[in-house]
Amino acid sequence: MTFVQIIDCKTSRVDDLNRLMDQWVEQTEGKRTATHSIVGKDRSDGSHIVEIVEFPSYDVAMRNSQLPETDRIFREMVALCDEMPTFTDLDVVRDEALYKANARRLMEQLAQEQELALLDEVLAEGYHDHDPTNEQDVIGMDAVRREVEMWRGGFDFAFTVDDQIAEGDRVCTRWTWRGTHTGDFMGLQPTGMDVSMTGTVIHRFRDDGKIVEGWWQYDLLGLMGQLGAVEG
Known part of the structure; x- marks a missing residue:
């Protein structure tokens, strides 16, 4: 303890x-x-x-x-x-790391929350998302919702949080993503395959606990290989 x-x-x-x-x-x-x-x-x-x-x-x-x-x-x-x-x-009988909890909550919302407007509860207006798989950064709530809709259009998926480290206003989350390919994704027609990938994201928080910036790293190439889009 x-x-x-x-x-x-x-x-x-x-x-x-x-x-x-x-x-x-x-x-x-x-x-x-x-x-x-x-x-x-x-x-x-x-x-x-x-x-x-x-x-x-x-x-x-x-x-x-x-x-x-x-x-x-x-x-x-x-x-x-x-x-x-x-x-x-x-x-210590209770220790709540609120930034870490909000980072986990965001992962849950991305996968499970039907009403994407509720992302406003954890993301700040003007949120800036850095994703090396995108040609341009995703900035603002409208762009974030379009990005989420793209992933949801291709998969039924969920995140598992494997590890979290918090330092100051930043939280690093190591995660595993598992999904079923149920719809079009980057031009690939649905296969019904169960797929998975791992990654990390670092989130920067402002004082009220909302996330203002995120940096993602994940194995998209490995995912595409599982779907047969690239040779393994």
């Missing part, structure tokens, strides 16, 4: 505290077990500092706290603080 520790302190020596944290990162390189760290400053009180540190589990966090470098840095941190820091230990 993911474990989070919240460190709450007050100090008038914020710059010195930042330098101390830099020293800790440098001196524990290759030993630290934390996976994510966020430091925030209270907008209403510049001396109020909160650090949120994430670990894979409580046991892993304890190994981190037992490092001699961690113990030394903690004592120096206390000396910089106006009062004794407080620690809150939390086992």
Whole structure:
């Protein structure tokens, strides 16, 4: 179970505290077990500092706290603080990565949502789609709907999300696409064949969670080979 520790302190020596944290990162390189760290400053009180540190589990966090470098840095941190820091230990019982969820939701809508107007719920107006299989980028909701209609006209299909990685305002999704060739697709008459392909897409999000840009990579040549359009 993911474990989070919240460190709450007050100090008038914020710059010195930042330098101390830099020293800790440098001196524990290759030993630290934390996976994510966020430091925030209270907008209403510049001396109020909160650090949120994430670990894979409580046991892993304890190994981190037992490092001699961690113990030394903690004592120096206390000396910089106006009062004794407080620690809150939390086992994470719910963790919603909203950008990742919206990326998955888009994949579901592309395949299953009959009313394409609902794409507006996850895509920003002016959405810009980069697809190396298209001669021109797809820009704007009307163009997106035409692209989706082309794929739906050729296949009954669904996506399986195999993996996702989120960093800042971007989410990378690795996916598997499976479909049945039920209609005309790029001039190929329906074969009734079950086909599949794999790919990835990186989506860029704006602050409200809507997707503003996407970069796709997938094995269209392999798909066409399965349909008999090119030699395998």
